[in-house]
Amino acid sequence: MAATQTFSQAHLQQRNYAVGGALRALENVVFFVLIFQFSAALIALFLTDFNNPEYQSPLARALWYPGYLLILILTIRALPHVIRIAAFNPLLIICVLICGISAFWSIDQRITMRRSVALTITTLFGLVLAARYDWNGMVQRLACVFAAIAILSLIIPLALPEYGIMQQIHVGAWRGVWVEKNYMGGFMAKGVIIMLCAFAMRPDRFWLWLPFCVLCFFLVLMSTSKTALLIALIGIGGFVILRLYRRYTFMRPILVLGIIVIIGTIIGMLTFAPDFTFGLIGKERTLTGRTDIWAGLIESIKLKPWLGNGYGIYWIDPLGPSYYVRLQLQWGIPSAHNGWIETWLSTGALGVGLFATLFILTVILAFDRLRKGGTETYWVILSTIMFFGFSMSESTILQQNDLSWVMFVATSAKLFAFEKPYWRDRVRLPYFLTRRTDYTPLPI
Secondary structure (H helix, E strand, O other): OHHHHHHHHHHHHHHHHHHHHHHHHHHHHHHHHHHHHHOOOOHHHHHOOOOOOOOOOHHHHHOHHHHHHHHHHHHHHOHHHHHHHHHOOHHHHHHHHHHHHHHHOOOOHHHHHHHHHHHHHHHHHHHHHHHHOOHHHHHHHHHHHHHHHHHHHHHHHHHOHHHHEOOOOOOOOEOOOOOOHHHHHHHHHHHHHHHHHHHHHOHHHHHHHHHHHHHHHHHHHHHOOHHHHHHHHHHHHHHHHHHHHHHOHHHHHHHHHHHHHHHHHHHHHHHHOHHHHHHHOOOOOOOOOHHHHHHHHHHHHOOOOOOOOOOOOOOOOOOOOOHHHHHHHOOOOOOOOOHHHHHHHHHHHHHHHHHHHHHHHHHHHHHHHHHHOOOHHHHHHHHHHHHHHHHOOOOOOOOOOOHHHHHHHHHHHHHHOOOOOOOOOOOOOOOOOOHHHOOOOOOO
16 A cells, blocks of 8 residues: 555656646746747848838737746746846836837827836846846857857858848848848847857857857958958957956956956047047948937937837927938838837837946946856956947847846846856855855866
């Protein structure tokens, strides 16, 4: 009788283990699909009418609803952890709330509310990602998705050049699985950094992540995006500097001094020889017309400087607030090409000030990992630098359905919650526990 009972218990444990493993596998698939969807890969490419760029496919919008439902299910499954990690970062929550509250003074309350809901769910996905996985689990999953996207971005231009290579504007530039070359360049530059960080956390997978890093860099070159190339090079340089800083203590003063000299030199060149400096990276002083856009938008900001026009509506109506800027520049500008200006247009100085505070604190916490962090230090520092770099040329701040915002939210949330450092082969102690009293880890 006792033997039968023991056998039943063992059988029940095996069944529970199998069911748990199946649920975890299903959850990994769901996260993969969601991260892929937020990258906007493939969907926009095949649902965009290139003869009418203003056309928005109803199917493309409808595809988000199943994704939102999956995010809500994942949130309910990990609700206590999500609430805890969100409670540590009230500034993030306030920034999102301001976008929703802006409906009260928005010129189109319906669109502002709809996009604010989408922003809330996008932010929620970042919080779920942060709550569900540790540093390594999060970065490895991002790397897997970017690896799949890189493979597709290589295959489609070769197999379907009419889709994967630009045919009208920027002829010959690869756009991969997106509608425009700069999208591919930007995502592949992020891929370079993600692959390097995944390698730093799991060097035993060098055979996987380093070749994909090379592939992502190759795709950056094929996109001909100068901004993406610059950020990819900064990411590679930053990775090497961090590796030397962590491994060789005696080199730290030299590295810090070198960074100060490089930054000072760049500032000096931009001040006294801007044309020559921009020419080095194949740009001219207006950054392909971006500075003209920013000048016109600054004049528009002056009309509603404190609260903005309302979240997500500035560019909607051709005869709305964006009319005079578009009229002045004589083309249908789709966005501000600058996350900070875009945020100012939407939520005014209030929103910009709150997010700037959040970002500065995130950067401080990221660099504090140099003292107490593990191998996640590579990710938190390089990803925040990457986010800032792209925010200067893209609208990545507080953007709904945007993977860059998801990654920033997840990273910031973990930093504010003082997530345990990640060491591959050492006990993971609480962040505030002094390492030297328990063990002396070797820099990695």
